[in-house]
Structure formats: C-alpha cells, structure tokens
Amino acid sequence: MFQHIEAFAGDAIVALNEAFHRDLRPHKVNLSIGIYCDEQGQVPAQHAVCEAEQYLAAARQPKPYLPMEGSARFRNAMQELLFGAGHAVLVQGRVATVQTVGSSGALKAGAEFLRQWFPSSGVWLSDPTWDNHRSLFESAGIVVRTYPYYDPAGGVRFDAMLAALRELPPRSVVLLHACCHNPTGVDLTHAQWLELIPLIQDRQLIPFLDLAYQGFGEGIEEDAFSVRLLAQAGIPFLVANTLSKSMGLYGERCGALSVVCADDRQAERVLGQIKFTVRQNYFSPPAHGGQIVAHVLGDPALRASWVRDLTGMRERIRSLRRQLHTALGRKWAGSDFAYLLSQRGMFSYTNLSAEQVRRLREEHAIYLVKSGRLCISGLNAGNVERVADAIVAVQ
Ligand SMILES: Cc1ncc(COP(=O)(O)O)c(C=O)c1O
Known part of the structure; x- marks a missing residue:
C-alpha cells in the first residue's frame, strides 16, 4: 500500500x-x-519558568480541553506583550487573538484564514527568509513570491523593496519580520518602517508580521515597535508571536496569532473563523506551555525575573x-x-x-x-x- x-x-x-x-x-x-x-x-x-512549573505541579489542576481559541489568560498576556497594556486597539476590542501551536501554528492558521477569505491573494516573503515560511504558506494553498530585502553590501535593499511592494495588487499579503530578521539579522530601521506605512495604506496591502524574537533585539517593548506602529496607523494586519525563544519554551509549543481589525464586531467574526481553522486542524491548543507563560507574566516578581534573564x-x-x-x-x-x-x-x-x-x-x-x-x-x-x-x- x-x-x-x-x-x-x-x-x-x-x-x-x-x-x-x-x-x-x-x-x-x-x-x-x-x-x-x-x-x-x-x-x-529560566528561573521564572521553573517556579511556574512547580506552582502548576503543586496546584494539581485537572486537564480539560482548552477552548479552540486557547486560554483567556494566555491570550490577554500575549496581547499586552504585543501592543502594551491599555493600547487603544485592546481597549476597543479590535484584536482577535488565538493561542497556537508555536508561532509556526500561528503562521499556518493565519495562512489558512487568508486562503479562505482572500482566495486570490498571494503572499510575498523577504529574500531571504526563514525556510519554513514558504512551505507553511504553500501548503495552505497560497502562491508565494519574494520581495528584495537583504543587501550583501550591508543593510536592506530598501528602495528595491519599496519598488516591488508598490507593484503588488491590492490585498496582497506581505510577510515582514518585526525584529531580529531570520536569517540575516538585518532589520528595517524605524525611519524605514515609517516610510512603509503610507505605501501599505495606498496599495491596501495586508501585512503579516512574524515576531519570533521579541526581546532579543533592543528590548521587549522596543522590539514591538513595528506592531504598535501598524496598530497606531489603523492598518488591519496579522501578527504571529511565540515564547519559544524568549522563555526557552521551544518544546511546549506556545505562540499566538493576533488579527487587528477595524472594530470589535469584525474582531469577533475573525476570531470565530480562526477558531474554525483550529477545529479543522487540531481542535484545541496544548495547555501546559500557555499556563507557564500566563503564570510568569501575571506574577510581578516572576515577570521581573524573566525580564532579567531575557536582558x-x-x-x-x-x-x-x-x-x-x-x-x-x-x-x-x-x-x-x-x-x-x-x-x-x-x-x-x-x-x-x-x-x-x-x-x-x-x-x-x-x-x-x-x-x-x-x-x-x-x-x-x-x-x-x-x-x-x-x-x-x-x-
Ligand atoms: C522567524 C521565525 N518565525 C517563526 C519561527 C517558529 O517558531 P515556533 O514555532 O517555535 O514558535 C521561527 C523558529 O525558528 C523563526 O525563526
């Protein structure tokens, strides 16, 4: 057979x-x-992770399924990490966040959501990019192309990148590394991000940010610059993030997909559709890693210990x-x-x-x-x- x-x-x-x-x-x-x-x-x-695991072991909680969208505490913690507590998009309920199987799972759920609701949109990846980006999008049935990015002479081929993005049809998806670009280590400067914003708006592109290394570049808040800039500009976008690297939780597979929408009703519908994607794939996310993260980020002393370790x-x-x-x-x-x-x-x-x-x-x-x-x-x-x-x- x-x-x-x-x-x-x-x-x-x-x-x-x-x-x-x-x-x-x-x-x-x-x-x-x-x-x-x-x-x-x-x-x-990390010390904070070990403490959280001891706490969870002592609590001897039962292990029911999580809801399809994951744990509310984890999802709130992810939103605060990404946007900062009290950000307008959070207060207005405009962000649909789903706990995922690492950020690989977030990228895949996002790709399937886009394939379903933007069936004629392709995705553009930086040249080069993390190898798995291509296969995650291609396996969701999305046509993958690249835009110029790395300049072997140093920095980003920014003019060529802008020229390429300017030619894209409306509703094209553009995958952007929010910080600490993998594999090159070359990031857009703040000035370049600011220049990108009007182009994204003019061409009605859909940014999909990949934030896998928050805290590895300049700092936890600083590395979320691009996420907060897009949110501030009122651009609808997707962002995948993960605790694999920053909390050393690689094998626990805890990440999140967040979609920033125009209003809370849109966010509710988008959340529902991503839950549907999750249900078609694995029904509900693993619980343990998310519990560790929620416990660390919800406890001021453990959070401070995590920030120290990451620093x-x-x-x-x-x-x-x-x-x-x-x-x-x-x-x-x-x-x-x-x-x-x-x-x-x-x-x-x-x-x-x-x-x-x-x-x-x-x-x-x-x-x-x-x-x-x-x-x-x-x-x-x-x-x-x-x-x-x-x-x-x-x-
Ligand atoms: C840029 C980038 N995105 C996403 C991932 C996936 O990470 P995970 O699925 O462990 O969250 C990686 C892992 O190396 C990565 O480098």
Whole structure:
C-alpha cells in the first residue's frame, strides 16, 4: 500500500544539527540551529519558568480541553506583550487573538484564514527568509513570491523593496519580520518602517508580521515597535508571536496569532473563523506551555525575573558579537566585519559561501547553515578565537 511513498527530504537545519551531535571531534562548535544556548552550550531553564512549573505541579489542576481559541489568560498576556497594556486597539476590542501551536501554528492558521477569505491573494516573503515560511504558506494553498530585502553590501535593499511592494495588487499579503530578521539579522530601521506605512495604506496591502524574537533585539517593548506602529496607523494586519525563544519554551509549543481589525464586531467574526481553522486542524491548543507563560507574566516578581534573564541573553549575544568582531579584526587586518555589530538578534548573515561553510564544517568542526547564517549564541569565551581563526583560514 505504501510502496509509492517517497522519502521526505527533511529539514536541512535539523539534519545539520543531528550531524553535529554525531560528530566525535571534541572541539566541535554548533552555530547552526536557532536555539539560544548559554556559555556552557545548554538551553537555559529560566528561573521564572521553573517556579511556574512547580506552582502548576503543586496546584494539581485537572486537564480539560482548552477552548479552540486557547486560554483567556494566555491570550490577554500575549496581547499586552504585543501592543502594551491599555493600547487603544485592546481597549476597543479590535484584536482577535488565538493561542497556537508555536508561532509556526500561528503562521499556518493565519495562512489558512487568508486562503479562505482572500482566495486570490498571494503572499510575498523577504529574500531571504526563514525556510519554513514558504512551505507553511504553500501548503495552505497560497502562491508565494519574494520581495528584495537583504543587501550583501550591508543593510536592506530598501528602495528595491519599496519598488516591488508598490507593484503588488491590492490585498496582497506581505510577510515582514518585526525584529531580529531570520536569517540575516538585518532589520528595517524605524525611519524605514515609517516610510512603509503610507505605501501599505495606498496599495491596501495586508501585512503579516512574524515576531519570533521579541526581546532579543533592543528590548521587549522596543522590539514591538513595528506592531504598535501598524496598530497606531489603523492598518488591519496579522501578527504571529511565540515564547519559544524568549522563555526557552521551544518544546511546549506556545505562540499566538493576533488579527487587528477595524472594530470589535469584525474582531469577533475573525476570531470565530480562526477558531474554525483550529477545529479543522487540531481542535484545541496544548495547555501546559500557555499556563507557564500566563503564570510568569501575571506574577510581578516572576515577570521581573524573566525580564532579567531575557536582558542577560540579549546582552550576552551583543557581547559575543563584539568578541567575534574584535577577534576577526585582530587576525585579519583590513577586514570589514562591521555587520556583526549592526545586525540584531541571534543570527548573522556572514556572506560566507556554501563552499566556505563546507570547509568550516569538514576541516574545523564548525557548523553553520549552508546559506552562511551563523547563530551567535553558539559562540562562547572558549571557542570564539578558534571560530575567528577558522573563518580567516577558509578565505
Ligand atoms: C522567524 C521565525 N518565525 C517563526 C519561527 C517558529 O517558531 P515556533 O514555532 O517555535 O514558535 C521561527 C523558529 O525558528 C523563526 O525563526
């Protein structure tokens, strides 16, 4: 019966990560997967999360199904993280928020909702973008195209991006990374976001923001700049967010999809339709991760502890960027690695070729993604010099 089933090509980054774990060289360095690791190479268990888990275990609550839209406490907490407590769109009840299976689930639920209600709209992704964006939208039946984004000479090809978006038919969906662009680390500046707003309004585009790294760029509030700007401008849009990275809850799969609407009645109908999408897929979201998040964000002391941990993660990433930059500058006079300092978040696009990435892996046991994406948090005081030596050696 299953004779004709073809092998799944797999996820390139997951496969690379598996190859790393099979590698027996003791000095190996994993700069591939998008998971935050500490100085010891471990995914840290945050104090606030551990406290919340103990509280939940002691409470011995029953485990009924959550409603299709998820827990109200979690959804409110997500809205406050995204928009800030008391934002007009929240007070006016204009945001439909659904708890989802990570932000992958949010992107997929959003894609299916758009496919159903904007059947002739395509989606435009930045070139490049997180690999899974394409397959999440394509599998929802949406035609995927790209707009110019990354400039290997530094920054964003902003004029080309604007020119491309200006040509899109009304109601086209434009996926935008709210901060800490994956894979490049290159973000739009505030001035560029401000320039984008009238274009989105003129062309009647539908922005779909992906906010996977809130708190990794400049700060929790600062990284929500684009979300709040669009809301302020009265633009209808979608936003997917997640606690995978910022609370280290990767495996708990807790994210959210929020849709900002014109008024509360619209938001109610949109919420109903997204619940319908959820019902068609998995009926209701997992509860545990959302309970942890709601408990942490609802308790002032635990929230403060989370903010401290996240600040520490962000500052460590920045410090590692500076360390790699200094080491490369010392080992390679005249080199220009200024991008390491200007890019934001966990990733840097290094402009290393696929061949150089292969040599780093085979000759130096240093694992990067084929595109040249380097996950900064895999660096530490013990390996940064060796990584810099190896990058110079493969030039
Ligand atoms: C840009 C971006 N969006 C979404 C996700 C999905 O995250 P999750 O499904 O764990 O919330 C990732 C994960 O790496 C990502 O980098």
